[in-house]
Amino acid sequence: xxxxxxxxxxxxxxxxxxxxxxxxxxxxxxxxxxxxxxxxxxxxxxxxxxxxxxxxxxxxxxxxxxxx
Numbered sequence: 135x136x137x138x139x140x141x142x143x144x145x146x147x148x149x150x151x152x153x154x155x156x157x158x159x160x161x162x163x164x165x166x167x168x169x170x171x172x173x174x175x176x177x178x179x180x181x182x183x184x185x186x187x188x189x190x191x192x193x194x195x196x197x198x199x200x201x202x
Contacts, residue, residue: 145190155180
């Protein structure tokens, strides 16, 4: 398995976790008794996962551009 493929898989995993977080945030009727701490945790998870995904994509594009 190549390093590029593995990095893409990890980025996809983080992006899907961010998607689950976004889904949780836009469906508040399914969890009406969620606390503020739980909501804050989900928002933190969303932001962190999107940041890691963006960093992985940026790092890949930077290395691909330098290889040219």
